[in-house]
Amino acid sequence: MVSKFKEALESKEFVVTSEVAPPKGTNLETIIHHIELLKDKVDAMNVTDHQSSIMRFPSLGGALLVKEMGGEPILQMTCRDRNRMALQADLMFAHSRGINNVLCLTGDSVVLGDHKEAKSVFDLDSSQLLATIRVMEEGQDLGGNKLDGAVSFCAGAIVTPEANPIEPQLIKFEKKIEAGAEFIQTQAVYDLDNFKKFMEYAGQFPVKILAGIILLTSAPMARFMNKNVAGVMVPQDLIDEMEDAPKGRKLDKGVEIAGRMIKRIHEEKMCDGVHIMAIGKEELVLDIMSAAGLI
Numbered sequence: 001m002v003s004k005f006k007e008a009l010e011s012k013e014f015v016v017t018s019e020v021a022p023p024k025g026t027n028l029e030t031i032i033h034h035i036e037l038l039k040d041k042v043d044a045m046n047v048t049d050h051q052s053s054i055m056r057f058p059s060l061g062g063a064l065l066v067k068e069m070g071g072e073p074i075l076q077m078t079c080r081d082r083n084r085m086a087l088q089a090d091l092m093f094a095h096s097r098g099i100n101n102v103l104c105l106t107g108d109s110v111v112l113g114d115h116k117e118a119k120s121v122f123d124l125d126s127s128q129l130l131a132t133i134r135v136m137e138e139g140q141d142l143g144g145n146k147l148d149g150a151v152s153f154c155a156g157a158i159v160t161p162e163a164n165p166i167e168p169q170l171i172k173f174e175k176k177i178e179a180g181a182e183f184i185q186t187q188a189v190y191d192l193d194n195f196k197k198f199m200e201y202a203g204q205f206p207v208k209i210l211a212g213i214i215l216l217t218s219a220p221m222a223r224f225m226n227k228n229v230a231g232v233m234v235p236q237d238l239i240d241e242m243e244d245a246p247k248g249r250k251l252d253k254g255v256e257i258a259g260r261m262i263k264r265i266h267e268e269k270m271c272d273g274v275h276i277m278a279i280g281k282e283e284l285v286l287d288i289m290s291a292a293g294l295i
Contacts, residue, residue, distance in 0.1 A: 003100035004072045005044040006154035009183055009208045012043070014266050015273030016294060017074065017185075017210060018285045019046040020066070022057035031062060032069070034282040039071030041286060041295060046103060046185075046275070049076040053113025060090055063099050074156075075099050080107030083123040084132065084142050091136060095151040102153045103185065104129040104176075126157050127172070130179035156183035158212075160231030161198035162191060169231075170201065177207050185275045188214040188225070190234045192264055199270055209271040213262060215278045215288065216254040219243040255284055259291020266292065 008015050020034045038045055047062035059076045066073035075094055077087065091102070104126040110118045124132065132142055139150040157176040163169040173184070184202070189195045189211050202209055214232075216222050219242040222234040238257060245253035262274050278284050289295045 003154040005074065005101045006182065008043040009154070009272065012273075014294075015043045015208070015210060016041075016276065016289065017044045017046060017273070018042045018276045018278070018282070019048055020062065020282060021048050021051065021280065022059065022062040024054070024056050026057065028057070028065065031057075031065065035066055035069050035071055037283060038285055039066070039069060041289065042276075043273075044072040044074045044101060046074045046076055049078045049105065049107075050081065050113070051108075053080070053108045053110045053115070053118075055113070055115055060094060060099075063094065064097055067098055072101070073099055074101040074103050076103045076105060077129065078105045078107030079122055079124045079126065079129055080110065080120050081118075083121050087124065087129060088132065088136065088141055091133065091151055091153070092147075092149075095153065100152065100154060102133065102155045104133070104155060104157050104181075127175045127179040130155055130157060130176060130181055134180040154182050155180060156185060157181045158185050158187060159202075160187040161189055161195055161202075162187070162233050163231040164233075166198070173202065174205070177205050181207055183208040183210060183272075185210045186212040188212045188229075188232045188277070190232075190238060190261070192261060192270070195265075196268075196270055202271075208273070210273045210275040211265055211271050212275050212277060213258050213288075215258050215276070215281055215284060216242055217281065218250050218254075251281070251284070255287045255291055258288045259293075262288065262292035262294070266294070 020031050045066050047059045049059035063073035063075040106126045110120050133153050133155045136151045139147050159173045160169050184207055219239050222239045225232045276285050
């Protein structure tokens with residue numbers, strides 16, 4: 001089955017994806033609400049996989065829900081929690097249920113999450129997971145055994161354009177493309193002039209790039225990311241802008257900033273699209289798109 005997301009990457013001038021977060025529990029009302037809001041407005045929805053090492057309802061279950069509701073899911077798969085056998089099994093199951101898109105992630109350290117006693121696996125990293133998908137598409141598993149039915153995925157990975165130093169990220173970026181990445185989602189970008197410099201390099205490669213946009217909700221949130229999230233740097237002028245927003249209007253200002261950034265990315269044709277991360281405020285994705293002039 002052809003991936004609708006892959007078709008959008010190949011045919012649309014500007015692709016928009018977003019995220020939906022599975023719940024911590026079995027109550028699916030909120031994620032169902034978010035899927036219903038977004039399924040006809042964005043080209044695909046990422047379903048996060050124990051994001052920040054917080055145990056949640058599985059990404060695979062969320063991706064199936066997106067599919068059942070008529071949306072286009074991107075299954076996130078981290079290598080932190082499963083060995084190569086479990087990863088391959090989940091890929092086969094996803095393919096058998098019509099999930100055609102995968103974002104390959106190495107995964108955050110468990111010490112950042114809520115199960116600090118958990119044992120990390122990291123049998124593979126994201127580049128090796130990409131390569132695994134390509135091996136399985138040829139009808140074999142990683143043990144060299146023939147599969148009775150191959151898989152097929154539009155597979156991607158991430159890059160951090162604002163990392164300092166940037167050189168290790170560029171090495172990883174090229175390695176992921178060599179392993180078979182068809183699209184790259186970036187970590188959050190806030191300095192668009194710096195992002196343009198990154199794209200001068202990244203634009204040389206046959207891969208689609210989606211700029212990551214994280215909604216700012218307050219000045220303290222921006223300062224927290226600067227201090228604690230590797231590769232994310234919110235410029236001081238944006239922090240000041242959030243600080244100066246009237247009480248009760250901080251979220252409105254965050255939406256305005258995100259929309260303004262997306263509009264510039266689109267108008268200046270910096271890359272192939274954006275990936276909007278509202279992180280707990282998914283209902284505001286449509287407001288961000290409206291502020292950007294996309295809907």
